[in-house]
Amino acid sequence: MSVMTPPRSAARNAGRAPGAREKFSDWANRHRKWLFAAPAMAFVGVLIIFPLAWTLYLSLTDSQGSVRAATEFIGLENYLTVLSDVERFWPAVGRTLTFTGIALVCEVALGMGIALLLWRPFRGEKWVRVAILLPLVATPVAVGMMWRLIFDPNIGFANQLLAAVGIPAQPWLSGQDTALGTTIFMDVWQWTPMVVLILLAGLTSLSEEPDEAARMDGANAFQRFFFITLPLMMPTVIVAILLRGIDALKTFDILYATKGKGGGSFHEVETLNVYAYGLSFDYNQYGLSSAVLILFFMIIIGSMWLLTMRKKAVSK
Amino acid sequence: MKRRSVMKYAAVAAAFSMGLTACGGGSGSSDAKESGIVRVTLANHVWTEGIKAAIPEFEKSSGLKVELTQLGEDQLSDQYNVKLNAGSDEIDVMMYRPLQEGKAFAKNGYLADLTSKVSSDSGWDWKDYQEGPVKATTADGKVVGVPIITEREVLYYRKDLLKAAGLEVPKTMEELEAAAKAIKEANPDTAGFVARTGKSAAVTQFSSFLYSFGGDFTDSSGKSTVNSAAAKEAYAFYGGLIKNYGPANVSTDMSWPEAMAIFTQGKAAFYTEADSLYKNATDPAKSKVAETVGFAALPAGPAGSKPYNIPSWGLAVNEASGNQDNAWKFIQWATSKERTLAAQKAGVPGPRASVWADSAGTSTYPKDLAEAIAASAKNGVGHDRPEVVTVGKAREIVGEPIVASITGADASAAADSAHVAFQKFLDSEKK
Numbered sequence: 001m002s003v004m005t006p007p008r009s010a011a012r013n014a015g016r017a018p019g020a021r022e023k024f025s026d027w028a029n030r031h032r033k034w035l036f037a038a039p040a041m042a043f044v045g046v047l048i049i050f051p052l053a054w055t056l057y058l059s060l061t062d063s064q065g066s067v068r069a070a071t072e073f074i075g076l077e078n079y080l081t082v083l084s085d086v087e088r089f090w091p092a093v094g095r096t097l098t099f100t101g102i103a104l105v106c107e108v109a110l111g112m113g114i115a116l117l118l119w120r121p122f123r124g125e126k127w128v129r130v131a132i133l134l135p136l137v138a139t140p141v142a143v144g145m146m147w148r149l150i151f152d153p154n155i156g157f158a159n160q161l162l163a164a165v166g167i168p169a170q171p172w173l174s175g176q177d178t179a180l181g182t183t184i185f186m187d188v189w190q191w192t193p194m195v196v197l198i199l200l201a202g203l204t205s206l207s208e209e210p211d212e213a214a215r216m217d218g219a220n221a222f223q224r225f226f227f228i229t230l231p232l233m234m235p236t237v238i239v240a241i242l243l244r245g246i247d248a249l250k251t252f253d254i255l256y257a258t259k260g261k262g263g264g265s266f267h268e269v270e271t272l273n274v275y276a277y278g279l280s281f282d283y284n285q286y287g288l289s290s291a292v293l294i295l296f297f298m299i300i301i302g303s304m305w306l307l308t309m310r311k312k313a314v315s316k
Numbered sequence: 317m318k319r320r321s322v323m324k325y326a327a328v329a330a331a332f333s334m335g336l337t338a339c340g341g342g343s344g345s346s347d348a349k350e351s352g353i354v355r356v357t358l359a360n361h362v363w364t365e366g367i368k369a370a371i372p373e374f375e376k377s378s379g380l381k382v383e384l385t386q387l388g389e390d391q392l393s394d395q396y397n398v399k400l401n402a403g404s405d406e407i408d409v410m411m412y413r414p415l416q417e418g419k420a421f422a423k424n425g426y427l428a429d430l431t432s433k434v435s436s437d438s439g440w441d442w443k444d445y446q447e448g449p450v451k452a453t454t455a456d457g458k459v460v461g462v463p464i465i466t467e468r469e470v471l472y473y474r475k476d477l478l479k480a481a482g483l484e485v486p487k488t489m490e491e492l493e494a495a496a497k498a499i500k501e502a503n504p505d506t507a508g509f510v511a512r513t514g515k516s517a518a519v520t521q522f523s524s525f526l527y528s529f530g531g532d533f534t535d536s537s538g539k540s541t542v543n544s545a546a547a548k549e550a551y552a553f554y555g556g557l558i559k560n561y562g563p564a565n566v567s568t569d570m571s572w573p574e575a576m577a578i579f580t581q582g583k584a585a586f587y588t589e590a591d592s593l594y595k596n597a598t599d600p601a602k603s604k605v606a607e608t609v610g611f612a613a614l615p616a617g618p619a620g621s622k623p624y625n626i627p628s629w630g631l632a633v634n635e636a637s638g639n640q641d642n643a644w645k646f647i648q649w650a651t652s653k654e655r656t657l658a659a660q661k662a663g664v665p666g667p668r669a670s671v672w673a674d675s676a677g678t679s680t681y682p683k684d685l686a687e688a689i690a691a692s693a694k695n696g697v698g699h700d701r702p703e704v705v706t707v708g709k710a711r712e713i714v715g716e717p718i719v720a721s722i723t724g725a726d727a728s729a730a731a732d733s734a735h736v737a738f739q740k741f742l743d744s745e746k747k
Contacts (some may be wrong), residue, residue, distance in 0.1 A: 064400055065420065065423060065424055066400075066424035066426075066706070067401045067402075067424075068401065068424075070404075070425065117601065152566060153564075153565035153566075153567055154563055154564065154578065154583065155577075155581065159565075167563070169565055171565050171567070173567075174565065174566075174567030174568065174569060176723075177566075215676060218488055260390075260514070260569065260571075260713060261390075261516070261708075262515070262516070263323075264568070264569055265513070265515035265516075265567070265568040265569060265715075265719045266515075266719070274473055280397075280706075281393065281394055281397055282708035283706055283708055283709045284397070284420065284706060
């Protein structure tokens with residue numbers, strides 16, 4: 001609230017000296033496009049551009065142990081080390097893409113289905129919507145802890161449920177081959193509601209006429225969805241993929257909360273983000289970690305660029 | 317009208333950006349120094365709970381004010397990594413793990429030299445501290461920390477299960493294996509043995525097995541020895557116990573909370589773990605086996621019973637702190653003989669010889685645990701993980717064969733490849 005105090009006193013002071021006030025107003029009016037954008041630009045500069053430039057600089061040095069220790073400029077050596085690392089880096093890239101890809105497909109498909117169900121008004125609609133949004137508002141670490149208990153191989157609820165229907169116990173998060181799939185399931189559970197929200201907003205803004213016309217022409221529900229609704233919804237679907245995709249690529253919280261540093265004893269859920277975290281906070285290899293982060297940043301930018309291009313093509 | 321609104325927005329914008337700058341600034345150290353505030357960062361631990369309750373006593377006697385930050389182990393490490401790296405003076409006293417972070421912190425110059433301070437007060441008595449813990453908080457001949465908590469690996473076991481099977485408490489590793497096997501066979505739902513399984517988390521508890529089989533992580537010249545015959549045997553034995561007699565569907569991510577939960581839920585007969593965690597097993601509120609848990613010294617391997625005996629936590633002063641004298645006053649109070657005895661009575665094994673010599677110091681411990689601790693302190697080894705700078709990475713390397721052995725992979729081959737990786741790592745640290 002203290003933020004509001006200066007403008008008032010500034011206005012009062014300005015009232016006492018009209019000349020200065022007019023002078024400032026003139027200047028402000030002439031430069032308003034810069035003036036209004038200044039806080040945002042300062043924000044971007046300090047909190048985005050500077051850290052990014054610093055990371056880029058660190059990635060070209062052998063910084064390790066302490067960031068204040070003397071470092072040597074080693075050019076692209078960190079990048080060569082990272083790109084030739086088939087034990088940790090490339091598997092992490094693979095896991096990041098697998099995690100994002102599968103989670104996205106499931107979330108968009110499920111999200112579309114649920115959005116279609118909620119599209120038309122029905123009794124108790126509000127309650128259903130609130131229930132669907134619940135996973136979205138839970139904090140990821142709490143979600144991680146909750147699923148960790150449910151999926152515990154010995155005392156967890158999931159295996160008790162399986163036992164009740166006669167299916168043998170599964171290792172879930174503890175299994176080398178099942179851990180990644182389980183975390184994908186958790187991500188889908190938590191983030192499908194967000195996709196539903198976006199798609200529902202898109203659906204409600206669609207005009208009724210094309211659908212009605214198709215109905216008059218005798219198109220069945222499937223035909224109307226695949227040839228009318230979906231093409232019209234495509235820009236919204238791509239926005240949903242874009243937003244969710246960036247987030248899924250950067251997933252860290254549920255992975256760390258369920259499997260800890262290094263993504264498990266076999267690095268079974270170690271994505272690029274978890275790997276970079278381990279490099280800086282566990283190994284203190286800041287140069288190498290920065291190189292991983294810069295490459296990761298390029299992967300994100302690259303995939304988003306491809307999607308934006310696709311969106312443009314669809315919009316045309 | 318238009319002008320006025322432009323003015324209004326400009327002023328709000330300016331105030332907002334100023335607000336942002338204010339948010340970015342840290343609290344000045346000079347204020348803290350003048351007002352006599354000591355900023356203390358501690359880990360979540362039984363020891364911390366005791367100190368927290370007693371802080372008003374310190375504030376009253378010293379006239380200083382304590383600002384306490386309390387964090388979980390991992391968050392604490394991350395906090396130090398960020399703040400100490402940035403040269404922040406916002407921390408005066410810090411609780412740290414001498415064997416995990418000590419070397420790295422000392423190398424980076426984060427820890428203030430306390431050598432003259434510890435020897436200045438004969439009443440506080442630095443000579444009272446056990447040799448092993450002191451060694452771990454000394455770097456390059458300088459004292460950089462004061463140990464507060466020590467621990468040794470002991471055997472937790474279920475008296476009722478042993479009695480039902482007509483077995484004695486195992487004294488050797490072979491007896492342990494035979495007992496675990498017998499109990500698992502007699503009770504299919506109960507594991508014979510449980511211990512940590514996570515690649516990194518298991519290293520410390522595996523270390524006692526390694527020493528008892530006659531191995532170590534490195535030799536006296538600092539070369540890797542994780543593929544020695546003794547080490548291979550130890551890897552196979554520890555992993556084999558869990559694989560053959562451990563819980564069904566055993567996870568390879570278990571640290572102590574998970575392994576302890578299995579034991580305290582009554583689902584395992586034997587459990588090897590740090591003695592400092594014993595309250596988790598004996599407290600009826602946390603443990604279903606509080607009445608039936610027993611303690612014994614680590615069974616002897618071919619080289620005898622050689623558990624680790626280490627200082628798990630210490631207190632240090634931040635080198636960048638402008639408040640080092642007051643920070644030392646806090647440490648001096650928190651580690652005094654009286655406070656160490658009080659902590660020990662509350663279940664935190666202390667590093668001072670006097671509290672162990674005093675019968676009041678062991679009065680609250682289960683009798684068998686006190687005996688196990690006394691035996692372990694005698695034969696103990698002063699480290700429970702590789703003594704290197706980047707301990708996190710080293711633990712992952714030497715922990716690989718443990719996981720391989722638990723999952724039934726070729727532990728001997730895993731030890732060979734861990735040896736190559738560990739030697740490479742050791743060479744890179746020498747550079």
